[in-house]
Amino acid sequence: xxxxxxxxxxxxxxxxxxxxxxxxxxxxxxxxxxxxxxxxxxxxxxxxxxxxxxxxxxxxxxxxxxxxxxxxxxxxxxxxxxxxxxxxxxxxxxxxxxxxxxxxxxxxxxxxxxxxxxxxxxxxxxxxxxxxxxxxxxxxxxxxxxxxxxxxxxxxxxxxxxxxxxxxxxxxxxxxxxxxxxxxxxxxxxxxxxxxxxxxxxxxxxxxxxxxxxxxxxxxxxxxxxxxxxxxxxxxxxxxxxxxxxxxxxxxxxxxxxxxxxxxxxxxxxxx
Amino acid sequence: xxxxxxxxxxxxxxxxxxxxxxxxxxxxxxxxxxxxxxxxxxxxxxxxxxxxxxxxxxxxxxxxxxxxxxxxxxxxxxxxxxxxxxxxxxxxxxxxxxxxxxxxxxxxxxxxxxxxxxxxxxxxxxxxxxxxxxxxxxxxxxxxxxxxxxxxxxxxx
Numbered sequence: 001x002x003x004x005x006x007x008x009x010x011x012x013x014x015x016x017x018x019x020x021x022x023x024x025x026x027x028x029x030x031x032x033x034x035x036x037x038x039x040x041x042x043x044x045x046x047x048x049x050x051x052x053x054x055x056x057x058x059x060x061x062x063x064x065x066x067x068x069x070x071x072x073x074x075x076x077x078x079x080x081x082x083x084x085x086x087x088x089x090x091x092x093x094x095x096x097x098x099x100x101x102x103x104x105x106x107x108x109x110x111x112x113x114x115x116x117x118x119x120x121x122x123x124x125x126x127x128x129x130x131x132x133x134x135x136x137x138x139x140x141x142x143x144x145x146x147x148x149x150x151x152x153x154x155x156x157x158x159x160x161x162x163x164x165x166x167x168x169x170x171x172x173x174x175x176x177x178x179x180x181x182x183x184x185x186x187x188x189x190x191x192x193x194x195x196x197x198x199x200x201x202x203x204x205x206x207x208x209x210x211x212x213x214x215x216x217x218x219x220x221x222x223x224x225x226x227x228x229x230x231x232x233x234x235x236x237x238x239x240x241x242x243x244x245x246x247x248x249x250x251x252x253x254x255x256x257x258x259x260x261x262x263x264x265x266x267x268x269x270x271x272x
Numbered sequence: 273x274x275x276x277x278x279x280x281x282x283x284x285x286x287x288x289x290x291x292x293x294x295x296x297x298x299x300x301x302x303x304x305x306x307x308x309x310x311x312x313x314x315x316x317x318x319x320x321x322x323x324x325x326x327x328x329x330x331x332x333x334x335x336x337x338x339x340x341x342x343x344x345x346x347x348x349x350x351x352x353x354x355x356x357x358x359x360x361x362x363x364x365x366x367x368x369x370x371x372x373x374x375x376x377x378x379x380x381x382x383x384x385x386x387x388x389x390x391x392x393x394x395x396x397x398x399x400x401x402x403x404x405x406x407x408x409x410x411x412x413x414x415x416x417x418x419x420x421x422x423x424x425x426x427x428x429x
Contacts, residue, residue: 029286042346066364200405
């Protein structure tokens with residue numbers, strides 16, 4: 001196969017893209033309606049693969065026949081949906097097991113009657129607690145109790161903006177306040193609470209990310225479309241840079257006018 | 273410029289407004305920024321100006337990937353993870369609300385991704401190309417691509 005570049009075969013490049021669009025426009029239109037859900041599925045998959053990279057063995061739980069029932073909103077009982085179990089034997093021979101849920105409701109660390117539903121929840125147990133005191137009717141709410149919560153992630157299919165990033169700290173404070181304290185932590189494989197965003201950080205949001213990642217046990221991950229995120233998650237060096245419940249992340253050096261921008265283009269950035 | 277505007281329209285033909293509106297907004301904003309960068313006399317990216325139609329095609333392709341295809345690829349990757357862990361059950365499916373991503377649908381997504389990957393491979397466009405936040409970063413990726421050479425590989429089995 002001849003490898004060329006779009007510059008050397010410009011007309012052919014555009015023609016190939018047009019042919020691709022014409023050939024697959026039905027499939028594209030059909031699946032494009034589910035892009036938001038696909039993004040959340042993609043993030044869920046990244047967390048599963050993160051645990052795999054950390055040596056955990058994955059097992060699907062609660063399949064309905066051969067159907068993985070994905071919980072795509074906060075409603076519904078946990079027992080009606082599928083999830084993954086991750087198991088690992090640690091260096092001391094102790095078996096560590098966690099359960100990875102999607103859209104599972106979690107109890108606040110401060111108030112037993114306050115709940116919120118992060119997109120991805122890692123819990124110590126798959127036995128959900130129940131209450132009939134949550135809704136105005138006697139409808140039951142199933143949730144992960146605060147004692148069973150290991151970590152959580154929020155997936156946002158959006159371009160990051162400051163309010164979104166700062167709001168995440170509110171969820172962090174409510175669910176995992178220990179991730180905001182400077183007390184010494186024990187080493188842990190578990191990913192620190194993370195905000196996973198499909199868009200890309202700009203300069204102001206990068207600053208917020210750096211600031212929070214240096215202060216708290218938290219990850220802000222951007223550019224999460226599949227190929228790039230795979231590079232991020234699964235290269236050894238990147239994996240080690242992520243914050244876990246036992247250590248803070250290694251923030252990327254903040255953009256400086258003099259170092260990262262080639263050929264004196266720093267002023268262009270300021271003018272945009 | 274008109275030709276490449278039509279390319280983004282072709283790529284997003286019949287896609288829902290929830291996707292096309294932000295995609296077109298970003299496309300138009302980035303076009304303005306590219307024009308602004310090129311208008312600077314000391315800009316090292318002016319070398320790309322003579323390849324304007326290509327730059328606009330690359331921009332259309334990048335945004336199409338970031339807004340549409342990347343997430344489909346993510347869902348497809350989850351399907352593969354699921355299949356790997358389903359044990360003896362060869363054919364599994366994913367229910368997302370009322371919609372079901374089954375083996376047949378997954379094969380269609382897979383075909384779409386293979387076809388797109390072939391285009392990427394042919395033109396030496398790698399996933400890192402889509403990683404940019406500032407438009408200048410996108411132009412830097414385009415400039416890196418400009419320096420690549422053509423070569424032929426023997427793909428016969």
